[in-house]
Amino acid sequence: MRIFDPHIHMTSRTTDDYERMAAAGVRAVVEPAFWLGQPRTNVGSFTDYFDSLVGWEPFRAGQFGVRHHATVALNPKEANDPRCRPVLDVLPRYLEKDGVVAVGEIGYDSMTPEEDAAFAAQLALAVAHDLPALVHTPHRDKARGVERSLAVVAESGIEPGRVVLDHLNEVTVKLVRDTGCWLGFSIYPDTKMSPPRMVELLKAYGTERMLVNSAADWGRSDPLLTRATGEAMLLAGFTDEDVDRVLWRNPVEFYGQSGRLDLSDEDAPEPTFAGNSILRGGS
Numbered sequence: 135m136r137i138f139d140p141h142i143h144m145t146s147r148t149t150d151d152y153e154r155m156a157a158a159g160v161r162a163v164v165e166p167a168f169w170l171g172q173p174r175t176n177v178g179s180f181t182d183y184f185d186s187l188v189g190w191e192p193f194r195a196g197q198f199g200v201r202h203h204a205t206v207a208l209n210p211k212e213a214n215d216p217r218c219r220p221v222l223d224v225l226p227r228y229l230e231k232d233g234v235v236a237v238g239e240i241g242y243d244s245m246t247p248e249e250d251a252a253f254a255a256q257l258a259l260a261v262a263h264d265l266p267a268l269v270h271t272p273h274r275d276k277a278r279g280v281e282r283s284l285a286v287v288a289e290s291g292i293e294p295g296r297v298v299l300d301h302l303n304e305v306t307v308k309l310v311r312d313t314g315c316w317l318g319f320s321i322y323p324d325t326k327m328s329p330p331r332m333v334e335l336l337k338a339y340g341t342e343r344m345l346v347n348s349a350a351d352w353g354r355s356d357p358l359l360t361r362a363t364g365e366a367m368l369l370a371g372f373t374d375e376d377v378d379r380v381l382w383r384n385p386v387e388f389y390g391q392s393g394r395l396d397l398s399d400e401d402a403p404e405p406t407f408a409g410n411s412i413l414r415g416g417s
């Protein structure tokens with residue numbers, strides 16, 4: 135089983151995770167820029183983070199044979215902080231970088247006017263830089279958040295096929311299915327979507343434009359839930375072909391729209407981990 139996790143925050147994960155992911159078939163990831171938990175107080179804090187997403191983290195992933203790409207954005211939560219908003223001015227510089235395959239995560243947290251402004255401005259950046267957009271849907275008041283997100287997406291003029299609405303569930307899937315946007319589902323250990331619930335959605339709605347991710351981060355989460363979903367699909371009667379479509383070809387197609395996915399030696403032999411001593415010592 136080859137797996138492309140289209141949404142995972144590896145900065146918050148350990149080398150053990152990289153080893154387990156590689157052993158489970160994860161060969162490529164997209165790491166969206168997000169809220170790190172500790173509030174940022176200045177733009178430099180963002181740029182150091184973005185530099186890490188396009189520099190250090192791809193290097194670290196490479197030690198385990200995992201291809202790493204990033205998305206950059208001012209996340210919805212910090213769009214409310216006036217100390218953070220000037221990051222919008224430095225984003226264009228990052229949106230030109232090779233490893234950046236979309237604008238994201240953008241969208242809503244609490245649906246404030248400040249979030250409206252940052253969301254619209256960043257969809258405009260996606261259009262200007264010819265990149266897809268990753269839209270985070272809020273955890274509270276989700277249906278209204280999805281409806282409002284779809285309205286902002288429509289207003290922006292971005293092509294719906296270049297947008298993914300993420301963190302969907304059984305309720306919000308219905309709102310997005312016929313819009314032409316892609317549908318993202320985050321599989322969590324004990325809240326939101328689980329592998330069996332995801333399988334039911336794939337039975338009901340098919341595999342087209344469906345993306346499955348672990349969204350693993352600094353909270354309770356599991357980077358192997360993509361693999362668990364693939365196994366649950368097989369047990370439910372889906373074919374290897376179906377699993378490959380959902381866990382590999384769909385994310386390749388979606389993020390491939392950036393023209394920047396680098397999967398050139400994706401068929402290379404499995405890494406041995408013999409060379410990872412470079413990651414010890416922290417120098």
Ligand SMILES: [Zn+2]
Pocket residue numbers: 141143166168239349351
């Ligand atoms: Zn995320």
